[in-house]
Amino acid sequence: MDKPLLSLTDVNKYFDDSHILKDISLDIHDGEFLTLLGPSGCGKTTMLRCIAGLESINSGDILLNGSSIKDLPPNKRNVNTVFQNYALFPHLNIYDNVAYGPRIKKSMNEADLKVRINEILELVQMTGYEERMTHQLSGGQRQRIAIARALINEPDILLLDEPLGALDLKLRRYMQTELASLQKQTKTTFVYVTHDQEEALNMSDRIVVLNKGVIQQVGSPREVYNNPSNLFVADFIGDRNIKKVKVIEKNGDYVRVMLKDNIIDIKCSTNATTKDCSDDYAILAIHTDKMSISCSEKPNSLMGTIISVHYSGSQIRSQVDLGGEKVAVIEYRSNDCDYKKGDKVYITWEESGAILLPMEEGFKERSGGYEEV
Amino acid sequence: MVDMKKFKQNAPAIPILVWFGILVGIPLIFVVILSFLSRDELGNIVVRFTLDNYKRIFDPIYIKVFINSLFLATLTSFITMIIGYPVAYFTANLEKKKKALAILLIMLPFWISSLLRTYGWIILLGNTGLVNNLLIGFNIIDKPLSMMYKFSTILTGTAYMLIPFMIIAIYNSVDKLDRSLLEASYDLGAGKWKTFFKITLPLTIPGIAGGFTLVFIPSLGLFFISDLLGGGKNIFLGNLINSLITKGRNKPLAAAFSVGMIIMVLIVLFIYSRLVKRNTGGADENSII
Numbered sequence: 128m129d130k131p132l133l134s135l136t137d138v139n140k141y142f143d144d145s146h147i148l149k150d151i152s153l154d155i156h157d158g159e160f161l162t163l164l165g166p167s168g169c170g171k172t173t174m175l176r177c178i179a180g181l182e183s184i185n186s187g188d189i190l191l192n193g194s195s196i197k198d199l200p201p202n203k204r205n206v207n208t209v210f211q212n213y214a215l216f217p218h219l220n221i222y223d224n225v226a227y228g229p230r231i232k233k234s235m236n237e238a239d240l241k242v243r244i245n246e247i248l249e250l251v252q253m254t255g256y257e258e259r260m261t262h263q264l265s266g267g268q269r270q271r272i273a274i275a276r277a278l279i280n281e282p283d284i285l286l287l288d289e290p291l292g293a294l295d296l297k298l299r300r301y302m303q304t305e306l307a308s309l310q311k312q313t314k315t316t317f318v319y320v321t322h323d324q325e326e327a328l329n330m331s332d333r334i335v336v337l338n339k340g341v342i343q344q345v346g347s348p349r350e351v352y353n354n355p356s357n358l359f360v361a362d363f364i365g366d367r368n369i370k371k372v373k374v375i376e377k378n379g380d381y382v383r384v385m386l387k388d389n390i391i392d393i394k395c396s397t398n399a400t401t402k403d404c405s406d407d408y409a410i411l412a413i414h415t416d417k418m419s420i421s422c423s424e425k426p427n428s429l430m431g432t433i434i435s436v437h438y439s440g441s442q443i444r445s446q447v448d449l450g451g452e453k454v455a456v457i458e459y460r461s462n463d464c465d466y467k468k469g470d471k472v473y474i475t476w477e478e479s480g481a482i483l484l485p486m487e488e489g490f491k492e493r494s495g496g497y498e499e500v
Numbered sequence: 501m502v503d504m505k506k507f508k509q510n511a512p513a514i515p516i517l518v519w520f521g522i523l524v525g526i527p528l529i530f531v532v533i534l535s536f537l538s539r540d541e542l543g544n545i546v547v548r549f550t551l552d553n554y555k556r557i558f559d560p561i562y563i564k565v566f567i568n569s570l571f572l573a574t575l576t577s578f579i580t581m582i583i584g585y586p587v588a589y590f591t592a593n594l595e596k597k598k599k600a601l602a603i604l605l606i607m608l609p610f611w612i613s614s615l616l617r618t619y620g621w622i623i624l625l626g627n628t629g630l631v632n633n634l635l636i637g638f639n640i641i642d643k644p645l646s647m648m649y650k651f652s653t654i655l656t657g658t659a660y661m662l663i664p665f666m667i668i669a670i671y672n673s674v675d676k677l678d679r680s681l682l683e684a685s686y687d688l689g690a691g692k693w694k695t696f697f698k699i700t701l702p703l704t705i706p707g708i709a710g711g712f713t714l715v716f717i718p719s720l721g722l723f724f725i726s727d728l729l730g731g732g733k734n735i736f737l738g739n740l741i742n743s744l745i746t747k748g749r750n751k752p753l754a755a756a757f758s759v760g761m762i763i764m765v766l767i768v769l770f771i772y773s774r775l776v777k778r779n780t781g782g783a784d785e786n787s788i789i
Contacts, residue, residue: 181683201686214684218702228688231698280688 130193132157132316133178133284138187140173140340147173149340151187155284155318160310162319162327165337166363171320172211174337175286178318179208191283202231207277208286212293213269215261221248221272222257228280243279250309251275267298274306278313287319291326303329324364328352336360353479358487361412368418368454369493372411372483382483386411387450389429393483410484416457417480420445421473422464428473433466447474528762535755543749553756562740566760569737572655572726573719577712579659580666584711588670589700592677603671606664614661618728621657622648625729649731657725662718666711673707674700706776713772717765737761 131154140148147170155161163171176182178189180201189197196204207228215224225244229235235243248254251271261269270290277285287306291299307330310317321327327334328348336343336351336359344356355361362369372384372391381392393411421428434446434453443458445466456474466472535553538546556562591602609617624630625647632644647653677700685695723738732739737757744754 179687181687200691201683202689202691208684208687210680210684212678212680214678214680216681216684216699216703227685227690227698231689231694276688 131155131190132192134190135174135178136188136190138174138177138189139185140170140177140182141185142173147340148177148184151340151342153335153342153345155316158314158316159332160307160317160319160330162321162331162334163337164321164324164327164334164364165343167322169337170340171322171337172288175208175288175318175320178284179206179286180204181208205280205282206284206286207280207282208288209270209273209277209290211288211290213273213290215269215272215276217261219261220257221253221259221261221264224261224272225276225279227276232280234280247275247279250278250312266294267302270294270302274309278315282315284316284318287317289320289322291321291323299326306330328364336363338363354482355412355484358410358412358484358490361410361482361484362493366415366455366457367412368415370411370413370452370454371486371490371492372409374407374409382409384409384411384483386429387452389449391429392427393481394478406486408486410486410490412482412484413454413476414480415444415455416442416459418454418456418474418476419458420447420456420466421475422466422470424473425475428475431472431474433468433470433472435468436466447472449474531755531758534752535759537752539750539752543751545751550752553753556753557756557760562757565735565737565740566764568734569720569761570764572651572658572736573716575655576658576662576719577666577716579655580663580715581670581708581712583659584663584666585670585708588667588707589674591667592671592674603668606667609664615724617661618657618725621653621660621729625653648729649733651730651734654726654730654734657729658719658722661722661725662715665714665718669711669714670704670707673704673710677703709772709775713768716768720761720764 133155135151135153138148138151139146151174163174165171173182177184180196180199180203184197187197188195191204191206216227219227222244225247226240229240229243244257245254248256251274253268253271253275256264256268256272261272264272273290274285274287290306291302294302303326306317306319310330319327319330331348333345334348334351335345338359344351344360346354351360351364355364358369361367370386372386375383375385375390377383378392380394382394383390383392385391391411420433424430429449431447431449431454434448437444441459445456445458447454447456454474464472534545536549536551538548538550538552540546557566587606591599591606594602622629626632627644627646627648629647631647632641635641636644681699681703682695685699690698720736721738723736723742726732726734726736726739727742737760741754741757741761744750744757748754
C-alpha cells in the first residue's frame with residue numbers, strides 16, 4: 128500500500144477526567160471511503176473533530192501528507208467538515224454559503240468562483256437554488272449544500288459527522304447511494320462518522336469499529352460483518368445468537384465445543400488464533416439469517432423445539448429451543464416444511480455464519496434481536 | 501364570520517390588550533386630542549380646535565430642542581453599543597455559573613432608584629466631589645476640574661443609566677448564536693477575526709438593533725438626568741415637555757411635543773423592524789417587536 132494520506136499515531140484525548148480516545152493509531156489512504164462506526168459516546172465524533180482541528184489532542188500525533196497538523200488551527204488544515212446540523216450560515220444565501228471558503232482564502236476571482244460554484248451545485252444537484260436562503264431548503268437540500276460548501280475547497284479529506292442522522296429513512300437510503308457515488312466521482316477521501324451499521328456497510332471501503340475510545344476492528348464491510356475480531360464487533364454488527372460454549376477439544380482449525388448437550392465442531396474466528404479459543408469456555412456467535420430450520424434430520428443439525436414464529440412478509444423470524452438454549456432464526460423463504468409452535472425441528476447453519484470467539488469479561492448471552500423482547 | 505379557532509387561540513391575549521387599552525391607549529388618545537386644543541391666559545384648557553401648537557413646534561428654537569434630543573439619543577446609543585458589545589460578548593462566552601453572576605451584576609443597578617444613582621454622579625463629579633478631592637489630595641491638580649453641567653456629563657449619565665438594556669439585548673443574541681456556525685467558519689478557513697466580522701457580527705445585528713432601540717427611546721425622555729447633571733443649560737425634549745406642563749402651564753403645547761416624540765419613536769421602531777426582518781428573513785423569534 129502507498130503512503131497513507133492521514134495517519135494518527137497513539138492519539139489520546141481527555142475531557143476533564145474522562146479518557147475519550149485511547150491510543151488511537153490509524154492510517155487513512157488517499158481516495159478511500161472510511162467509516163468510523165460505534166455506539167454513541169464511543170469517541171467517533173471526537174476523533175473526527177481532532178482531525179478537523181476543532182479539538183486538540185493530549186498526546187500522539189496526526190500527520191497529513193507526512194507532516195504534523197496537530198498544532199495547526201482548523202483554518203490552517205486542508206480538511207473540511209460536513210457538520211451534523213449542517214451549520215449553514217443563515218444570513219447568507221446558498222451562493223454566498225458555498226462561496227464562503229474560496230472567498231476567505233481568496234483562492235480564485237469572482238468570475239472563476241461563479242463557474243466553480245455552478246459546477247459544484249450541479250454535482251450535488253442543487254442548480255437554481257443560488258438565491259435561496261437556507262431556511263427555505265428541506266433537510267436533504269441543506270445536506271447537499273453543506274457538502275457543496277465543503278467540497279468546493281478541494282479538501283484532502285472530507286469529514287462527515289453523521290450527516291444523514293436528521294433525515295427520514297427513505298431519504299437516508301437515497302442519500303447513502305448519492306454520497307457513495309459522489310465520493311467515487313470526486314475521488315475525495317471521505318471520513319464518515321455514524322452509529323448506523325447499515326449505513327457503514329453500505330457505503331464504506333473500510334470500516335473502523337470503535338467502542339469506549341478504543342479501535343475494535345478495522346476492515347472491509349465484509350470482514351467486519353463476517354469475521355468480527357471480538358465480542359463487541361460480533362454483537363454490534365449484524366444480528367447474532369451469542370452463546371457461551373464449553374471447549375472440549377481442539378482439532379486443527381476446528382474446535383469441538385458443547386452448547387448445553389449438543390456437540391458442535393466450529394471454526395475459530397480468523398481474527399482470533401485457535402489458542403484464544405482453547406480456554407475452558409468460548410463464545411459462539413451465529414448470524415440469525417444464516418441459520419435454517421428443517422423438519423427432517425440433516426447432517427450436522429441440532430434438534431430443537433419451535434417456541435414462536437413471526438411471519439412478516441419478506442422474512443420469518445422464529446425462536447427455537449435447543450435443549451434449554453434459546454436461539455433466534457431468520458429465514459427469507461419458507462423451507463421444506465411449514466413449522467409452527469411446538470414442532471420438533473432441526474437447525475443447521477452455513478459454516479461461514481458461525482464463529483468462535485475468545486471468552487471475555489462481562490459476557491452476556493443473547494439470542495438475536497429477541498433478547499430485548 | 502368570526503373565526504372561532506383563531507379567536508380561541510388569541511383569547512389569552514385579551515386581558516393584556518384591555519390593560520394596554522385602558523392604561524396606554526386611552527391616555528394617548530387624550531394627549532392627541534389635547535394637542536389640538538387651546539388654552540386661556542391663565543393656562544386653563546379651552547375646547548377650541550387649533551393647529552397652532554403644531555405650528556409652534558416648528559419654531560427654530562424648538563427645532564433645536566428636537567435636534568439636541570436626537571443627537572443625545574443617537575450618541576448615547578452608539579456609546580452604549582461600543583462599550584456594551586464587548587461586555588455582552590465576553591459575558592455570553594463565560595461558563596454557566598460565572599455567566600449567571602455576570603448577568604446579576606449587570607442587572608444590579610436596576611434595584612436602586614435611578615434618581616439616587618444620578619445624584620451619585622454629582623457626588624462623584626462635582627467640584628467638591630470624590631474625583632476632584634482625590635486628584636487634589638494626591639496633588640495631581642490644584643484647582644477642581646469642572647466636570648459637571650456639561651453636555652458630556654449628561655451623555656455620561658444617560659449612557660450609564662441605559663447601558664444594561666444594550667448589554668442584555670446583545671448578550672441574548674450572542675448567547676443563542678449557534679457555536680457550530682463559528683466552527684464551520686474556522687473549518688472553511690477563516691480565523692478568529694474574520695469569523696467575528698463575517699459570522700458573529702452579522703448574526704447579532706438583531707441584538708444590536710434591539711439594544712439600540714431600547715436605549716434610544718428612553719434617552720429621548722429621561723428629563724431628570726439632564727436636569728440634575730446638565731443644570732438646565734441644555735434643553736431636551738423631556739425637559740421641555742416637563743417644564744411646559746409644570747412651569748409653563750401650557751398642556752396643549754406639551755401634548756403636541758409629546759405627539760412629535762411619539763412619531764420619532766415610531767420611526768425608530770419601524771427602522772428596527774425592517775432591519776431585523778432583512779437580517780433574519782423574518783425568522784427571529786426573539787425580536788422585541
